[in-house]
Amino acid sequence: MRSPAPAPRPVHHDERGIALAIALLAIIVIGALITGTFFSGRTEMQSGRNALYLGQATEAAETGLADAFASWNSTWNKFGVGGDSIRTTVMPLAGSGDNSVRYTQIVRRMGAGLYLVTARGEKLDQGGNIMATRLLARLGKLVPPWIDITSAVTSKGNVVVSGNSDIDGQNVAPNGWGGCPVGGADLAGIRTSGTVTTNGTPTISGDPATVQNDATVVDSLFQKPYYQLLPYATITITGSPDWNNVGPSTTGSPARCNTGDVRNWGEPGRTGFGTTGSAPLTPVCQDYYPVIYANGGLKLQTGRGQGVLLVAGDLDIRGNFEFDGVIIALGEVKTDGTGNKITGAILANNTVIGDLTTFSGNPTVLYSQCAVSAVLQGTAKGFPLTERSWAQVNTR
Amino acid sequence: MVELIVALILLLVVGGGMYSMLVGVQRISRRQTEISVLQGGLRTGLQLVQSELQEVAANSGTGQSDILSMSGSAFSYRAMRGLGETCAVTGSAVKVRQSSWSGLRSPAGPRESLFLFVDGADSASTADDSWMRVDGPTITTSTCPDASPAWSFAVTLSAGQLATIRAPGPVRTFESMELGRITDDGQDWLGMRSISAGEGVLVPVVGPVTANGVGFAYYDINGATTTTASAVKMIVITLRGITQFQANAGMSGQLARRVDSLSVRVQLRNAL
Numbered sequence: 001m002r003s004p005a006p007a008p009r010p011v012h013h014d015e016r017g018i019a020l021a022i023a024l025l026a027i028i029v030i031g032a033l034i035t036g037t038f039f040s041g042r043t044e045m046q047s048g049r050n051a052l053y054l055g056q057a058t059e060a061a062e063t064g065l066a067d068a069f070a071s072w073n074s075t076w077n078k079f080g081v082g083g084d085s086i087r088t089t090v091m092p093l094a095g096s097g098d099n100s101v102r103y104t105q106i107v108r109r110m111g112a113g114l115y116l117v118t119a120r121g122e123k124l125d126q127g128g129n130i131m132a133t134r135l136l137a138r139l140g141k142l143v144p145p146w147i148d149i150t151s152a153v154t155s156k157g158n159v160v161v162s163g164n165s166d167i168d169g170q171n172v173a174p175n176g177w178g179g180c181p182v183g184g185a186d187l188a189g190i191r192t193s194g195t196v197t198t199n200g201t202p203t204i205s206g207d208p209a210t211v212q213n214d215a216t217v218v219d220s221l222f223q224k225p226y227y228q229l230l231p232y233a234t235i236t237i238t239g240s241p242d243w244n245n246v247g248p249s250t251t252g253s254p255a256r257c258n259t260g261d262v263r264n265w266g267e268p269g270r271t272g273f274g275t276t277g278s279a280p281l282t283p284v285c286q287d288y289y290p291v292i293y294a295n296g297g298l299k300l301q302t303g304r305g306q307g308v309l310l311v312a313g314d315l316d317i318r319g320n321f322e323f324d325g326v327i328i329a330l331g332e333v334k335t336d337g338t339g340n341k342i343t344g345a346i347l348a349n350n351t352v353i354g355d356l357t358t359f360s361g362n363p364t365v366l367y368s369q370c371a372v373s374a375v376l377q378g379t380a381k382g383f384p385l386t387e388r389s390w391a392q393v394n395t396r
Numbered sequence: 397m398v399e400l401i402v403a404l405i406l407l408l409v410v411g412g413g414m415y416s417m418l419v420g421v422q423r424i425s426r427r428q429t430e431i432s433v434l435q436g437g438l439r440t441g442l443q444l445v446q447s448e449l450q451e452v453a454a455n456s457g458t459g460q461s462d463i464l465s466m467s468g469s470a471f472s473y474r475a476m477r478g479l480g481e482t483c484a485v486t487g488s489a490v491k492v493r494q495s496s497w498s499g500l501r502s503p504a505g506p507r508e509s510l511f512l513f514v515d516g517a518d519s520a521s522t523a524d525d526s527w528m529r530v531d532g533p534t535i536t537t538s539t540c541p542d543a544s545p546a547w548s549f550a551v552t553l554s555a556g557q558l559a560t561i562r563a564p565g566p567v568r569t570f571e572s573m574e575l576g577r578i579t580d581d582g583q584d585w586l587g588m589r590s591i592s593a594g595e596g597v598l599v600p601v602v603g604p605v606t607a608n609g610v611g612f613a614y615y616d617i618n619g620a621t622t623t624t625a626s627a628v629k630m631i632v633i634t635l636r637g638i639t640q641f642q643a644n645a646g647m648s649g650q651l652a653r654r655v656d657s658l659s660v661r662v663q664l665r666n667a668l
Contacts, residue, residue, distance in 0.1 A: 019410075026414050030421055037425040044432040051439060082564060110481055110564040112519055137479065137498070139513075139566050141522050386522045388453050388511065388568060390665040391479045393498035 053123040053132035056101050061136040063092050064103030064119025065390075069140060072381040074234075077142060078287065079109040100124050113142035115382050118393060137391045144380035145232060145308075147225040147326060149345045151191035152206060152367035155333075155357040156217050157350035159192050162199035164362040165335075169206020173370045174324045174343045176270025180370030187367050192357075193217035202359070206367070222349035226328045229308055232379050233293035235262050240296035240313060246303030246321070247279025248288075257285040265290055265305025268324040268343075276322035276339065277303035289325065289378030297331065307375050317342075319361065324368070325375035332356055335363040344371040423644040430639035430654055438637045438658040441586060441602025445575065445633055446662050451476040453666035454628050456617070461625035462570070462666075464591075470576030471612050471631070472591060477501075477508055478569040483540035485563045487553050490530075491538055492567055494545040503547055503569050506532035507593045510549050511568040514560045527568070528557065532592070574598065577610040586610050586635060602635060606655055609636035629667045634659040 067090070079085060087105040091098075106118040116139055123132040152169045153159065161167060169187040173180035189206030190196050196210045204210060237243060248267040251258035258264050267285035269275035289307040297313035304322040309315075311329040319337025325344045327333070332355040333348040340363040348357040359365070384390075452473050454461040462474035478499025484491040490512060492503075509531045516524025530551050538548035553561065571592045578587035578598040584605045587598025603609075611634040616622040619630075636657040643654050 022411070022414070026418065029418055033418075033421045033425045037421075037428050040425075040429040040432045044436060047436045047439065051443065054443075110566065111562040112515055112565065114513070114515075114562060114565055116479075116481070116566065141525070142520075143522060144520055146520070380520075383522055385513075386525055387455060387668065388451075388476075388527055388666050391451060391476065391498075391568070392447065393479060394500065 050132070054134065057121040057123040057132040057134040058136070059121065060092065060101040060103045060123070061119040061121025061134045064090070064105050064121060065117060065136055065138045067092075067103075068105050068107065068117045068119065069138070069382055069384055074289065074378060074380075075287075076107050076109070076115070076382065077378065077380055079107065081109050081111055084108050099128075100126075113380075115140045115142065117382070135393045137393045139385045139389045139391070140382040141385055142380045143383050144376045145225070145229050147229075147328075147345075147347075147372070147376065148221065149187070149326070149347075149367075149369075149372055151188035151211065151345070152365050153190045153192075153346045153348070153357065153359075154217060154221065155190065155192040155194070155348045155350060156219065156222065157192070157332075157348075157355055157357065158194035159190055159196045159357040160199070160359070161190075161196060161202040161204060162358075162360045163202065164200065165202040165204075165359040165365075166363070167202070167204045167206075167359065167365045169209070169367045171369050172343070172366050174268060174368055175273040177324075177370060177374070180374075184369035189367075191217060219349060219351070222328060222330065222347050225347070226310055226330060226349075229291060229310055229328070229379075230293060232291040232308070232381055233310065234259070234290040234379075235265070235292045237262065237292065237294040237298060238296065240294075240298065242299045242301065243294075244301045244303065245278060246300065246305050247277045248282035248285035248304075249279065250282060250284060255284055257282070257288045259288060259290070263303075264288070265292060265303075265323075266307055268304055268306040268322060275304060276320055276341070279303070287378065289375045291379050301337075306371070308379055314355075315348075317363070324371045326372055332358070334358045335361055337361045340364070342366070343368045344375070420648075423646070423648075426641075427643040427645070427654065430641055430643040431656060434637045434639050434654070434656050435658070437602060438635050438656070442633060442635065442658060442660040444601065445586070446660050448475055448573070448575075449473065449631055449662045450665050452664050453668075454626050454664055455668045456624075456627045457668060459626045461628065463625035463628055464572060466612065466614055466623070466625060466628070468612055469608070469610055470574065472572065472574040474509075474570040475573045476568055477571050478503055480567055481564040482512075482561070482567055483542070483544070483546055483563060485553070485558060485561045485565075487555070487558060488550065489538075490549045490551050490553075490561070490567065491540055491546040492549065493540050493564070494547060496564075497547075499569065503535050503549075505535040505549075507590065508535070508569040508571050509533065509592065510551070511570060512551070512561055513566045514557070515562055515565070516560070528561075575612075577605070577608075583638075584609055602637075604638050604640065606636045606638050609638070609657075610634075611636075629664055631662045631664065632659060633662065 089104045091102045104120045108116045118137040121134045167189045169189040171184040186207040188211045189204045189209045191211040249258040249261045249264045266288040267282045291308045294311045299316045301318040302320045306324040309327045314331035315329040317335045320339035322341045328347045330349045342365045452462045464472040480492040480497040483493040511527040514526045534550040538546045540546045585600035585603035588601045589595040589598045613632040614628045615630040616627040617629045639654045642651045
């Protein structure tokens with residue numbers, strides 16, 4: 001016999017538990033506390049992140065300033081007074097695939113060779129939006145290198161002049177160059193601590209033609225300007241190569257002087273005057289005065305250029321080469337062949353015992369105050385002022 | 397009866413657990429908030445101080461320095477306020493082109509003084525350049541020779557000085573300031589005041605900090621501490637901040653005002 005089913009438990013509809021209410025209250029309170037903590041933490045994190053972004057923007061601006069003075073662009077030397085020039089924006093870390101920081105340089109020229117270089121550093125997010133900006137500035141000054149030139153050819157040690165060489169200390173301007181001051185002093189043709197020997201039918205002239213056994217011609221006369229000019233070097237030639245076919249070249253459209261070409265040493269030629277070498281007359285390179293540094297010896301043949309040539313070893317000019325400016329060689333200087341012409345000044349240190357300065361063939365070496373000052377001015381670089389050069393500036 | 401006892405015990409256990417959790421979360425939340433506010437305040441304040449001090453110049457070669465006085469708890473200095481370029485220089489006035497001006501405010505005397513760039517005898521060298529200080533010049537609005545707006549700073553220049561001051565050339569303005577510890581409303585703060593503006597007491601800027609919670613240390617080029625103003629290359633500022641309200645150290649620590657410290661090294665960018 002089946003036992004009867006138990007009677008169903010009566011349902012009390014007015015029964016109320018408090019567990020749900022407590023749980024909900026607890027969830028709300030805890031949620032509020034966690035939200036508060038989260039908000040506080042997030043604010044802290046954003047504050048820290050903003051400080052980091054500002055730091056990165058500052059470093060980008062510092063890089064822009066340092067880069068401006070370390071890689072001084074000689075075209076800035078010709079800026080008009082008072083005008084701003086905004087340069088291309090640079091992403092310094094782009095090489096490593098990081099485009100999150102950038103700087104833009106603004107160069108402003110004041111009077112007397114003074115400059116204000118401003119760098120705007122920016123931190124970007126992944127979408128390229130600016131997260132932080134910092135403007136820093138540095139006051140600088142154009143400082144041309146200085147060389148004590150007292151003759152067309154200055155040599156430590158003996159000088160041998162042969163063939164149809166023409167060495168002249170009379171002050172002349174390079175062919176066709178305008179704006180050269182008139183009436184500059186003439187200098188000696190050759191000044192040496194040793195003697196000058198001639199063979200053949202050379203011409204040596206100047207005021208006086210030669211200064212021999214000059215005890216003031218010492219190493220520092222060559223090495224001081226040499227090492228002073230080294231930091232200005234814009235082209236470096238390594239080893240002791242044969243360096244042929246030097247000549248001006250252009251890039252882009254409209255054509256600009258191709259300063260990235262290590263065989264482009266500027267354009268000394270002018271319209272109406274013949275040019276040496278195969279490159280056509282290139283007026284856009286007439287204001288380009290590179291400082292060329294050969295860290296060994298150098299053999300030059302065919303072509304033309306201007307600027308300052310610094311040679312750590314021996315320099316051999318082997319024919320059909322024209323150069324306007326200053327040549328300083330710590331080793332010996334030698335010319336061979338025909339068609340060599342130097343307008344400016346040559347300083348040969350002849351540091352190795354037995355070194356000679358030798359001119360053979362039919363070279364022409366002419367002193368030119370205009371060429372010397374033009375290349376030194378053209379190679380001038382901006383340097384930060386010694387005092388109070390660094391400044392924080394505001395967005396303009 | 398048994399069911400009631402079990403229910404009460406469970407309620408006690410669950411309720412106690414929840415209370416304990418709530419209190420813990422609340423303590424951590426409060427501590428976190430207080431510490432965040434403290435660190436944020438210290439960081440922002442020190443950024444301001446860093447920006448203020450970076451342009452201070454010191455020259456160990458000439459013995460000149462923008463540092464007017466220095467101690468472990470206070471520091472007064474010339475703070476750079478603006479940069480611009482001259483458009484005209486005469487024996488009695490230096491005019492600064494307004495469009496070239498960079499500064500947080502327009503120059504106003506006698507609060508701001510002037511540094512004039514002096515190009516040395518060899519204009520192709522930076523070695524003989526210097527800055528001439530003109531304290532508290534009268535500043536008026538004026539115009540440049542090309543009629544553009546300018547500020548005119550009253551100066552007295554000899555013919556020799558006139559020959560070495562360029563137009564356009566750089567000028568800088570500065571204000572003498574003091575940083576130090578101040579007690580305000582019973583709490584210590586890092587305070588700041590403008591000496592040039594005649595402010596008598598420091599105004600709280602960063603804090604609150606602990607007693608002796610502001611520290612300045614000065615270092616020379618070799619990283620050694622120095623007491624010579626012209627030799628200072630770096631200033632280290634340390635702030636020991638304290639929370640404005642009490643907070644627990646952790647889930648169960650003592651209720652107290654929490655302390656944290658922040659230090660910043662300021663490299664003087666114009667120190668030689």
